[in-house]
Amino acid sequence: METIIYVGGLYAGGVRGMAKTAKNIRKAALRQIPKPLADRTVFYHLRGGIDYEKLSFKHRMMMKMLYEQVKKQPVGEQDADTRAMIETYGQKVSFVDLACLDNIVKKLEGYPA
Template sequence: MGSVILYGSQYGSARRYAEAFSRMTGFPAASFGERADLSACERVIYFGGLYAGGVKGLRQTAAALPPDTAMVIVTVGLADVSDPENIRSIRRSVRRQVPERVWDRAILFHLRGGIDYSRLSLRHRAMMALLYRQVSRLPAEKQTAETRGILETYGKAVDFFDSGALLPILEAVR
């Protein structure tokens, strides 16, 4: 089997991107928990939601990757991916989750997803409330693009889904 698309998504943004990419490429897509055997895959394209400093399902997927299988990692989160500081932070997070053998060969992309506070679990709502209180106390000069994004979107429903953002990934896998 050639390429497969896997995703780890809590609230749907990573799944939406994965399914849109599946329609563009014809590669099959599934949740990371539904696909245990990756031995026949030449390449795994992984779309993972960013949650509390980690990428949902990435650690498990990378650990299950056969040695010669290539990996494209696509993070999906609320942070502005045009900000270099956000990208550095996301890459540090990804680096902590994948073995060296995967990291050395992986191609990384970052997309913006969304958030709808009305759909968050009680636990996630509480975590976001604590985070909001913490960052709202920061002086303006100490705020980062990521913390400003939290302040701007807190309590709202925002959706940054952009199927056009998949085109560079499409070029990379052709």
């Protein structure tokens, strides 16, 4: 069994760099890989952070449009991620939790070296 660990930032619903990586290793995620492979793929979501001051103009505008859209949602329809985005919009914030790596390490310990 082949083990591939890919780490990429999530941007507008896509994993940054995944397409380029997929060309090099002939594998990707979700819509980009055959179902038999997707069925054997384990995904872990590791939250990062955002610093609006460091975003490019294009990305700031994308985030502004997303913010304007989601803040119109009724509070009862907002999930925790949406509420966090609304509350922290325009700020520098980190959601990094290194303890989330524990599950990945445990999974990898079961694979042969």
